[in-house]
Amino acid sequence: MSFPDGERQDWVRYWRDPARPVEAMHAHYVRHAFHKHSHDAYSFGVTEEGAQGFRCRGGAHTSAAGLVMTFNPDDPHDGHAAAAVGYRYRMVHVAPDVVREVLTDAHGPAAPMPLFPHPVHHDAVLQRALLRLHAALAAGEDALTRDERLTAVVLAMIRRRATRSPGLPAAPGHGAATARRARALLREGYADGFSGEELAAAVGSSRFALYRAFRREFGLSPSEYRRQLRLREGRRLLAAGVAPAEVAGAVGFADQSHFHRWFVRCYGVTPGVYARGA
Template identity: 30%
Template sequence: MTMVCAKDNPFETGELSPRERAHLWVDSRFDDLECLHARFQDYQYSPHFHDTFVFGRVEQGVEHCRSRGLDFALTPGTSLTIINPGDLHDGRPGEEGYEYRMFYPSVELMRQANEECGGSGDIPWFSNCYVEDRLLSERIGRLHRLLESEGCPLEAESLMLETLTHLVLHHGDQKPVPGRIGDESSPVAKVCDFVRDGLDQEFGLEDMATIAGLNRYQLIRAFRKEMGMTPHAYVINRRVEAARGLLKNGVTLSAAALDCGFYDQAHFSRIFKRVVGVTPGAYRNACHG
């Protein structure tokens, strides 16, 4: 199996300052695993979520984060973050900025890891978005650098298995993944289903409130309580996640923007970068070499 990597092409980083850099690549050997190595001095992630898991470490400096109501700081050494699919989170630099390495493993890759280490084959889940684990931190750093340098395939496969099984065995809850929003009949779930099924449409707050059976004020309050964000923020994040999937499958930038409800290319690029950390063009290049 091969690795699709953008390392040999200058990475389009949009509005990043000269002091900042971001290198994202996709490793097809591990279910199209996305990997990000970045140095941010001023850049801040707005609150967002992913359809994948996220875990990683800071190598230099400090990153301040918030997820599931917890504020925490990632520093070099032992601290790690583990984010479940759908968990709202953000990131902002400390005084001197930070350099970090992140993995975005698919739900299926994590399910396989759970099964490999004797689990039931269910999808693992992680209650703690911040953990201290020096051994795991060292493994993550070594694995990330190995994949970035296209090192020995056997070593990469072995270290990947060790890293993921350690993550599951020592920090996973060993319980099935909660049903996705939309599997239930709550007002917010109904709106989330409505949004997912029509990302190329315009959404009005009044229409969404009608579907939920609430007034507009009640809808916003319900969304904040259940999702940690407003309906508008949810729509934007869902559009970005859908665009990531299309770009990974080779869809053009303009087609992805249109299919996901971004009618202005500049707006698409700005919003995508705010959530993903790189522009849509850079992301597509990373996925396809």
């Protein structure tokens, strides 16, 4: 993405581990603003220049140069430049199954999955571990090097920052069961075009009560959550080599331009750039 002469440019590069669901991004943004979205992975980032502002878990946060960001799977968040120069940062996305493998290998099958209560940290050790993993992915290092650096990141995050509580209410709120039934239906039929009335009827609720409970439980409306499911499946298909035009229809978007627009809004990278990551 480029802008008129005299302005800083937005740019992004993307890489994927060829053997498992681990991804890396290096980007600089001035104008781009992320729409509220979430990932089905743990997302770890290092801000290199400038500052990024975002909302996550009900609070406003800023990640300036040298700070580390940690997002749990399904943490809704947005993002925008919080400095005139924009911000440059590196992100690494690690699937929960990969984290589970590392934990099982290190601590046995009973080890609890980590949750991070705070999304921004000042920690030089974590920063170095993340940058080393990012460099291995970007440079196409061999599998042994990637394994070692991934293990170092996961164990460093757990030992230094993670707790079992994400800082959310321990007890489910009123309507939680209804919201979870609706989430299960959305996961089963994310490409379907059923209406809010149909979804509410399927879970035995009014539309208003369902929307309120769903947003309270998951931080997104049902339609926003369905769009996230569609985008996540779109990422998987793109990584598997499916053409963007085919992906759009397969995951339920009206057309390729609609898919392209939401992909950029939520992930800061075009479907084509993402598909070419290797």
